[in-house]
Amino acid sequence: MTKTITDVICPFCGTLCDDLEVVVSDDGKKLLEVYNSCVIGTEKFLHSQSPDRVTLPRMHQEDGSWKEISYDEAVEYSAQMLAKAKKPLMFGWSSTNCEAQSVGNEIAEISRSCCDNTAATCHGTSLIAIQDAGLPSCTLGEIKNRADRVIFWGCNPAHAHPRHMSRYSIFPRGFFTGKGQMSRKLLVVDPRITDTARMADVHLQIEQGKDYELLNALRVALKGEWLPDVVAGIPSEKIRETADILKSGRFGIIFFGMGVTQSLGKNHNIDEAIALTKDLNEHTKFSIMPMRGHYNVTGSGEVFAWQFGFPYAVDLTRGFARYNPGDTSTIDLLTRGEIDAMFTIGSDPGAHFPISAVQHIAAVPSVCVDPHLTPTSGVSKLHVPVAFNGVECGGNCYRMDNVPIDCRKVVESPEGMLTDEEFLIKVRDRLKQLKGVA
């Protein structure tokens, strides 16, 4: 006999779908099938059952081989590394729960670490802009029920947030959007004709990197002022037409992604997008929301912010929290070679950082806490496999609209395997002993 668990939360992207059904064996030890999730979410659940999974911590040896060690030895190495380092960096946090993040912050305080999450390579620039200009936002539920103008700017949810459009933004029939997709106008701004753009009522195929110019031109068009014939590759008539479509809606939303945050202009692109949202509010109701990637990157920002006052790029080396992107941010710390120990958890900088930053991770004592084999584990001195959060243990996570949702445990982890939080608690307690902290 098998059991079906309903209302399971998907720990992949910031959409944090909460309607999955998972079939497990009667003893709860094997996960057999996953329903309702996207193909990426399904793969995540099923990969936890992989027979070739690493189940014990491993130390990288001089000759390049790996030696299995116990969790106690892994705790000792991690605590000693953090205790000895002058400027350790604790990075990641976006693929684990808020409870583990909070224990991590205690460790960071004791070891006077720099700490940062994956906003470093996704919405860090958005956070800077939000601090500059504020964020008139809303929840995904409001969008489902009200939004009749939906813009995807520099993001491609058909690939990156596969169920976003079917659950919230385009297809669902909401209270004031009873005809679903027919009730909404979809606008996409992207230099490629993405699979999201193919569904759009209006696709502005912008010249790559000219987001600021086009956002500014839309603001000009809203005010009915003069525009050049072409801005960012888009004819002025099309820009005015788009402005009219936006103005004529009852409730609009701008979703923005890496196309805006990672292109030149960076935080200033987002400043301008927020300013456009503000201007649109003179005509109708408009909101703006970053399309957060990791399922709990938002939670990491929340936990950093309520414990340290800043959402990412926090430097505790002086014994108090400092925040100065460009100075205290991970990529800059690594490429300048300032870090003397690296503790990675719940993310894969080895795959997603520029190689010049990864080279510095490989050069210093390092720990990678991750259930998977990754480029980060491949260049770290110690790899600690842990239970899959959201599959083999529960915990609090934040959806991209800052709504907290508790993830659920659906299956047992391999015998003896620790969760992120359990491992961090052991490291914290040992670090306290080493540092003589009560």
Added chain:
Amino acid sequence: MTKNISLNLISGRTIQQGVAIEGGKEKPLYRTAAGIIEMDESDLKKLGAWKNTNVRVTSKYGSVVVKAIETTQGPHPGLGFIPMGPWANAIIDPNTYSTGMPTFKGVPVTVEVAMNEPILLGIELVQKLCGVKTA
């Protein structure tokens, strides 16, 4: 002399890359999903390359061998797309301009045919570029 063309490179998520990272980054599927450059048909013609040819992509910041495939989300002449991952990150611009964010999109690159050069697996590529000894 080897023929090469200049492109503006961007990186980003694809659903195939998403499935591959959750399925195991040590596996060949990750290379199939992200060790590629999506190029416009006109750019492949300019380069004189067949679809699915190995090419070397070089920027000011590094060089990497990937498979050139015809774009799946185009046309976008002049623009190259490598899915996010170690292959893209071997050549993207690490400058953050005091924001903390590298410039993952908008990197000038040159592309040349490298028919006989191998495309490394994801973990293998990062280990090699970092000089990490492997057994």
